[in-house]
Amino acid sequence: MIRIGVIGLGWWGKQIVTCLAESPRFKVVAGCDVDHNMAAPFARQHGFDLVTDYEDLVRRGGLDAIAVVTPHLLHEEMAIAALAAGKQVFCEKPLALSTASAERILAASAKQGGVLGIGHERRYEPALEKVRLLLESGALGRVLHMDANVSHNNFRNMDPSNWRRDPRHAPAGAWTALGIHIGDLMVSLAGAPTRVAARTASQIFPAPSEDFVSADVDFADGARGRITCLSTPPFYARFTLIGDRGWVEVQEGGNVDKGLPSTFVHCKPDGTRESREYAPVNTVRMNFEAWADALEGRAPYRFTPDQLLANIRIFDGVVRSAAKNGEPVAL
CATH class of the missing domain: 3.30.360.10 (Dihydrodipicolinate Reductase; domain 2)
Incomplete structure (x- = not known):
């Protein structure tokens, strides 16, 4: 089972957690959101830990992967930080806001030997x-x-x-x-x-x-x-x-x-x-x-x-x- 953390628990981040609730392949074990008060009841309902800083989440032990479900400008920074911390990354669409940004994310994923997941369901x-x-x-x-x-x-x-x-x-x-x-x-x-x-x-x-x-x-x-x-x-x-x-x-x-x-x-x-x-x-x-x-x-x-x-x-x-x-x- 892949233990995953979710950065961003707005509308779509919650949708992802809910869609994975019955999956035998994933367990959402932690998450974070800038609006801690908004996210806290949802985290309690679904039984995962909530942290306030995404950097703490990507460095967390016991996590295999990170899902980046945040405003688009933040995708590159957060995806590369998670990859650098040795986590596999699933990034919501769009992967990036420019070709150069996408190239940097893909290069970081290749360097880590990862498989980059993408939210094009x-x-x-x-x-x-x-x-x-x-x-x-x-x-x-x-x-x-x-x-x-x-x-x-x-x-x-x-x-x-x-x-x-x-x-x-x-x-x-x-x-x-x-x-x-x-x-x-x-x-x-x-x-x-x-x-x-x-x-x-x-x-x-x-x-x-x-x-x-x-x-x-x-x-x-x-x-x-x-x-x-x-x-x-x-x-x-x-x-x-x-x-x-x-x-x-x-x-x-x-x-x-x-x-x-x-x-x-x-x-x-x-x-x-x-x-x-x-x-x-x-x-x-x-x-x-x-x-x-x-x-x-x-x-x-x-x-x-x-x-x-x-x-x-x-x-x-x-x-x-x-x-x-x-x-x-x-x-």
Whole structure:
């Protein structure tokens, strides 16, 4: 069993602890949060120790791994500190806020001989797994285009000073919350990205907070992608992959914590369509347990260092392109 500590016990940190509660592979033994009073009742409920300083947590004996679930600007500092202390690291998305930062984290992980875990649990959603399997079987042919819109209004009523709406922590609107998952998915299906053109806007939120981002991404093998995220409408999530022999589309019923089903449609070469609904599964636990398999040498982790870096290159390109009003950026 892997004994893990969690840095950051806000909404998503609590979600991770809850998702791991029934896992035979992990035991959450300690955690920390800057808001000790907020976190203390949750720590008591789940039976783990609470400390006030993340540095104390990463140096703690009896811990095999650390999950970094904090505001994005802190990921590099905390991940590298945990690695330097000899712990394995699982980092929430986005891995980093720049390509250079991601490279430093990945280099530190490689130096320690670790397997870097990443919070991209969407790859484990049953409908999206079906997309991957169909593509790998050749049923869809060559990938021509991918298109996604993932939007929600979870941050609309937050105080504008909240870090999730702060461009220092979350540049390019909802990309760090939503688009980063789709970037990972597209890299896993289409390979290395080569070019990005993106635009952002403050349509509803007062500047400098941005509530709209859309980006076009080119891939080395010729596939194209478009990702759009808005921060003000009710939840909407759709992913479409068009190949030269067919297409597939997945529509999500709600955010990952809502436990709602997804709808899947597959259009075959003759134009006939098959539809089905997929029930939700505990994708967070599935991702962590796949990471555990890699740590224990049972199986490779599906998120390779090259893929992790490619996704941050897309994000980095989105930020740089949007700052130039959509001017394309080579990756």
